[in-house]
Amino acid sequence: MTFKAFRVNQDGEEFSRGIEKLELDDLTEGDVVIKVHYSSVNYKDAMASVKNSKIAQKYPLTPGIDLAGEVVESNSEQFREGDKVVATSYDIGVSKDGGYSEYARIPSEWIVELPEGMTLEESMIYGTAGFTAALSIHRLEEAGIRPDDGQILVTGATGGVGSMAIAMLARLGYSVVASTGKESEHDYLKELGAKEVISREDVYDGGKIKPLDKQNWAGAVDPTGGNNLAAILGKLQYSGAVAVSGLTAGTDVPATVFPFILRGISLLGVDSVQCPMTIRRQIWNRMATDLKPEEHFGNMKNEVTLEELPETLNTLLEGKARGRNIVKL
Incomplete structure (x- = not known):
């Protein structure tokens, strides 16, 4: 054969x-x-x-x-x-x-x-990107972030992780702010469930990153890393958290300890590659039910x-x- x-x-x-x-x-x-x-x-x-x-x-x-x-x-x-x-x-x-x-x-x-309630085609519409988005939300929930805590930022919003995260978060009742550099995709992101769409520059404008900035978001799903992540850390609300899963904006994160020790924020690593099978099955089952x-x-x-x-x-x-x-x- x-x-x-x-x-x-x-x-x-x-x-x-x-x-x-x-x-x-x-x-x-x-x-x-x-x-x-x-x-x-x-x-x-x-x-x-x-x-x-x-x-x-x-x-x-x-x-x-x-x-x-x-x-x-x-x-x-x-x-x-x-x-x-x-x-x-x-x-x-x-x-x-x-x-x-x-x-x-x-x-x-x-x-x-x-999982029961999911087709083979749907499982690949998810794929690693959807699994990573769901795992990011799982990590935010573990950190105590709830829908009534405030807005949740999603960067790289038109990509696979970003698109899935927006739709899943909206389904759970979170108020989602989507960040993108593509002005033509604002309507698409709002159709997925974003309450507000902002530019990349509203997250990081290319200048010097402030260790502590205005407290904008209760949490964030960030598949970009780099300067974007450093800027997000300084803009999280007290006890906020960001789940990071990617590096499209770079691998270096020029941050300080101030957001961690003065606002009690959490930086949550998301690894879809070696994620333990017990958690992996749990996340896939959620993707067939409450996150679908x-x-x-x-x-x-x-x-x-x-x-x-x-x-x-x-x-x-x-x-x-x-x-x-x-x-x-």
């Missing part, structure tokens, strides 16, 4: 990417074989699909850190043929072949049963094929993505 997969390869300075015909023996090791129905497109996938990638840990590689489908072969007692499953994060699409393939072989300990903004899925979703992947990956690298791109296998 042969099947299609989108592969990247680099040998010295020679780099290539495109669709190839594979057999199961070409895939990396695992004890469960999945017929992939859907995958999704994340910034990490785009970074794994370029020359001299710092993400790809082996070549040739099938990228795609997310996948959803049906088990067709299993050497694990946990899964049986016909089970519908989801697999995201860990080393999928990094050092193990991922979801941009009609078949994938994945270690069983990385796989989650598809299904009325917005159609507006968020853009469906592409394997053949259309290169253009879609480039869109993410250029910062032009909106919502969630899913790959239908």
